[in-house]
Amino acid sequence: MTATVYLVRHGRTTLNAQDRLRGLSDPPLDDVGVAQAEAVAAVLATADVATVYSSPLQRAVRTAQTIAARFDLSARPDPRFNDRDYGPWTGHERRAVIEEFGSVDAAPGVEATADVVARVRPALDSVLQDDRAVVIVSHDAVIKPLIAGFTDGEEPVIPTGSWSELHWDHGGWRVIVAGRVPMPIAP
Template structure:
C-alpha cells in the first residue's frame, strides 16, 4: 500500500475577498493581509519538507505558492486546471447580489458548472498524486475549486463542514492506492502539531 499527502491550500487574501466579490478569472494580487497569510502558510508547510509546489496560474495563487516554494527551495509548477471557477459576466460582482437574484451563484447564466470545475481539478489532482513519488505535495488553488473538490472526494462531510475556506488555510488529502481520504479541513494550525493531536 502506498500513499501520498497533498496539502490543498486556499490562496491568501485579496481586495476582492474583502469586498465579497466573485474573483473568478480576474487577477488581483494579494493585499497586505494576504501576503502575511502566505508567509505564515509557508512557515507551517516548509516544516513538512514538501517535494513539489503546484499552483493555479492566477496571481493570488502564484504569490501564495511562491512564498511556500521559496521557503522549501523549490520552484512553482503552474497547472491551469486549478484555476478559479469562471463566473463569466459576474466576475467581480458582489456574491451576495448574484445569490439574491438567482438563488445561488451556480444558477447564474454563464457560470462554470460545479461538475466541470470538479472534473478538471480532480483530473489534475489525481495526476499530481500518481506522478509524485515522494510527498508531501502542496497545491494552491481557490475557494470554489477546493470546496467543490472536497465535496466530490469526501462525500461523508457536510457542506457546512467544508465552507467557507478561509484565505491562507490548508486541507490535507491522502491518496492511497487510488482512493482519497480527507484528513483535515480548513486549518491554519501547525500541521505537525495537528497530526500529533489527531
C-alpha cells in the same frame, strides 16, 4: 502508493475582503493576503514537499512562491488548478448575485461546479508523488467541491490562507484536515 497533498487557498485580495466573485479576474494579494501566505508557508515548512503547483492567477502564484521558497523550489503554475469562471458576474458582490438568481450556481454564464471538478480531479491525481508531499495552491471554488467529493458531499469552509490535507492510500482519497488557518482572518 501513498501520498500527501496540501490544498492551499491563496491569501486574501481586496475582492475577497469585499466578498466579490473573483473567478478569472487577477487581483494581487493585499497586505493580509501576503501575511496569510507567509503563515501557511511557515506551517507547511516541516513537510517533505516535492513540488508546489498553483493556479496561474497571481494571487495563487504569489502564495505558491512564498511556500515554494521554504523548500528551495519554484512554484509551477498549472491552468488545470485555475479558479471557477464566473463569466459576466466576475467582480459582482456574491450577495447580489445570490439575491438575483437564488445561488451563484444558477447565474447564467457561471462555470458549473461539475465542470470544475471534471477539470481538477484528474489534475490532482496526476501530480501525486510517492511518499512525498505536493502542495497545490488554488481557490475555494476548486477546493470545496473536491473535498465534498471525498466526504460524502459535506462542503467545508475554506478561508483565504487556509490549507487542507489529503492522503492518497490504496487507490482512494482521505481528508485529514479541511480549511485550517494558521492565523486569524482579518475582518
